[in-house]
Amino acid sequence: MKLQFFLPARSEAESLEVLLQEAAARTVMTPFDPVLVRFVADFAKSILLDPAARAYPELIVLANFFKSGNIGKLQQELSGAPTAVFQGRGLVFHMAPSNVDSVFLYSSLLSLLCGNINLIRISRGAGPQIRFIIDKLARTLETAGLSERFFVFTYEHDDAITSLISSYCHLRVVWGGDATVNKIRALPLRPTASELCFPDRFSAAMLDAAAVCALAPEALAQLSTQFYNDTIWFSQQACSSPRLVAWIGSAEQGAAARERFWAAFAAQLAHKEYENSAGMVMDRFVAACMVATTPQHRATPALDFPTRILLENTPLSALKHYHCGNGLFYEQEFADVPAFFRTLSDREQTLSVFGYDGAQLAPHLAALPMRALDRITRIGHALDFSHVWDGGNLLQSFTRQIDIRL
Structure with missing residues (x-):
């Protein structure tokens, strides 16, 4: 089973199952931990300050969404009853679409802010925009010490690999057409896992x-x-x-x-x-x-x-x-x-x-x-992203609520 790792740099020969076992052994971080907030805000700032980003206007929109001020608003959104404590779900497996290069960043960065460890499969046909993104992520992840919480890789369509990752993850996020969603849905998840699907619209x-x-x-x-x-x-x-x-x-x-x-x-x-x-x-x-x-x-x-x-x-x-x-x-x-x-x-x-x-x-x-x-x-705001997407609240989807009544 060969994966090409973009983040962090790893040998293709390294065992995928060992990686998954190591990731599953880690603990989730507190949602909106200052380390997570600082990393995401720094990543957004690195895009906004780079003149080369002007070639990718959709990345400018993304970076503005993840500016520190908006992250603060997202944190305020994630609140509940006094008896509730929010924690990340655990391992989140994101399957990015091939037609919109940057969309995986919205769900994966929101998931990271919620404290999760993220495994992200991107298309093998990734273009220069993805290379630009990977470079920015690599630098800010290493500085923040979060490299082992944000994995970006690619592999040929392979049900065995997808099934293995799915057997470890606690949430599977599928971006793609109806055929992709139906194909992935047929692959089992662990019994306690959930799934978010974004099909053709x-x-x-x-x-x-x-x-x-x-x-x-x-x-x-x-x-x-x-x-x-x-x-x-x-x-x-x-x-x-x-x-x-x-x-x-x-x-x-x-x-x-x-x-x-x-x-x-x-x-x-x-x-x-x-x-x-x-x-x-x-x-x-x-x-x-x-x-x-x-x-x-x-x-x-x-x-x-x-x-x-x-x-x-x-x-x-x-x-x-x-x-x-x-x-x-x-x-x-x-x-x-x-x-x-x-x-x-x-x-x-x-x-x-x-x-x-x-x-x-x-x-x-x-x-x-x-x-x-x-x-x-x-009109003019159709491509604006929100934590409420396809009728669901992603902040709530990426966390679980522990009800405490003592």
């Missing part, structure tokens, strides 16, 4: 057409920039990146808003550097052809960037699996918010909104089908 943006039509040119440009940040980073591969744009209003308002909005978006693209490889163009072409075989579409567009497909106002269940990201947008028009909400399903995660506030949307939430939507946020 579908996210959308909802805009008040009249509000878009009323925007001054400067405000419209700002909105299009915010939408660009939500969608083009990660090439729409992040689970919270909008893939559907829902326009709320009359048919005339929707048509006018779409024309105005996408013209402003095109103007933004003229000043941006973004990926639009031949493979991405082909992916959009295939998706557009598949949608063209269904009755829901109105027209198959030219494969410009972005590629937009206007759909009839019917549930998306038959079309979601065709969506490839990479600059493809489904569009729909609805007379009002409830009409849109009723078309959603338990696959929808994040709704990015323009033209509505929380008080306006709250009465309409009753129209949502069971389990639909986990996040509602403003």
